[in-house]
Amino acid sequence: MKKQSDPRFSDKTKLRKKAEEQLKKKPFKNQSLASETDILQSIHELQVHQIELEMQNEELMRAKESAELAERKYTELYESAPSGYLTLSKEGDILELNNSAARMLDKERSKLINNRFALFISEETKELFAHFFDRVLKSHKKESCEAVLKTSGNNPVQINIDGINSKDKEFCLLTMVDITKSKEAEKSMFQLKVAHEAIEFKQNFLANISHEMRTPLTGILGMIDIFEQTELTQTQQEYFETLKHSSENLREIINQVLDYSKIEAGKVKLKPTLFSIKGLLSETKKLYKGSVKPGINFSTRTDPKIPASIYADENRIRQVIHNLVSNALKFTKKGSVVLSSQLLSPKPVSKQVMIKIAVTDTGIGIPVGLRDKLFVPFSQIDDKDTRKYEGTGLGLSICKELVILLGGEIGVISEYHKGSTFWFVFPALIKSETQGITKTVNQPGKSSLNNKNNHKQHLNILFAEDKDVNQKVISLLLTSMGHMVTIANNGKQALNIYKPDKFDLILMDIQMPVMDGITATKKLKEKFEHLPPIVGLSANAFEGDREKYMILGMDEYLTKPFNIEEFIKLMTKIRN
16 A cells, blocks of 8 residues: 655655745855755755644644633632632722622622622621721731621621732732531530530539538438337327438439439430349339328239340339339329239340330329420429429439430320329340349459358448548447447548458448548558458449449448448348
8 A cells, every 4th residue: 555645745846946946046155066955955944844833833722722721620610619709909899709709798790790898798797807908908918807798688608708919909819718607516516515514513513412412311311210210109100200201202302303414414324134024013012012091002913924034224114113103102192003014025026025114093193285294304283383292393204214215115194183104115135044144253352241241140340431420320220230330530540440350341431531431442452351341332322423433442332321221232232
């Protein structure tokens, strides 16, 4: 195949003639040297020059296309940028702006040209902008300020403005960034911080108030326990019952306020254990047996389909049950109160069942219009000036939060003047008695009651407490049970008094002068290899206090005030 020649070099004859004509006009000095070789050389040079011109022309065309492309890209970026760009005259009039700037100013772009930019600044930030613009005109460096734009709607736009003057000071360039959302987020974070600080303050306040209230309450309830063991006349017995009832109510109020505060702060954590629903209901019946008013029949019913052992948070379920039963007994004058349980999922999936607990009474009932208030904190269904029934209004709201925490739901069915049924449903796992149970085994060097004392009825107790009232009341309480008590006024005295094999139990108050209970406990465990159980005592009753003090060295923990039953229960737990 014949190779096609370049058209720029195909017509050599014409080039030759052109070169010959140029030679005739400007002949060589030595005409004889103007040979055919010289003519061909001239033709070659012309060809090279022509190619160079054509290449330069192509480069110019490419450069022009690149410039146009760059200009288009710049324009696209300028117009589509999220930031607003404006060019202002030195008088402050808008000469040019992009789409984002027009959108922030909430007007059509064409209607903004030649308008004074300051007219769109809100009154509260107009003076701030004026100072900013004056700095821009007088400076060659970037200046910044925050301002608020007026818009046609009710939602002002908060902006951050950066400005810089041109070199000839004939105009200036502004960049606007919408910071409305970031400011709202900043405000929300500030509000969240304030709320968190308020909750922390409330927690600390309640902790201090609780501690101060529980200290004298320890004396009151302790003396009540002691009086209960003495012979009283009928009149004295009536006085005693009133005193005991009022004190128990006071303790319940303190506990409810603390419980709600813990729930509100998100500090309540579930602690599931293996337990029996039948046993829990039976225990509840025994607990309320003495407080059921004459004319009321209090009974329990357990669904036989419920597994013998379930895995859930027994303490929180017990707390809800006690609150519902207590309310039912309070609002029922005659008839019955029935505590029942029901298995809602007879064919458990993944070893999980749903259990329903209900408390049905023949009490006063609840009007339809007031039922929505039942689970609202601090609400009462009777008028505040004509209230017949005492209480904080926190009980049912605490129940609701605890049931939600358990993963269930709570509700009520009621007929005014005929009675109510309060119910709650919660999930539980089915486990055998050997699953999910961790038993504490005493290790060598750990605190424990010696085997010889396992069945000992009377204990030698070292009691460290700094407050005189608590010393007297708790000592009387313990000695009335047949125990021997040695008192230490602080942790340092307890450390000096303790002798190996002399004491069977140490009750150690947490907060004491000279040396606190935690420090004294650590020093005792450093000094002695074998110690009796050390039980921490404190009026602190917040979630996690027991765990915290046990991590710090205590073997067990009791919240003041405590009664004889609570002390016996603790000793049984330690011995087991």
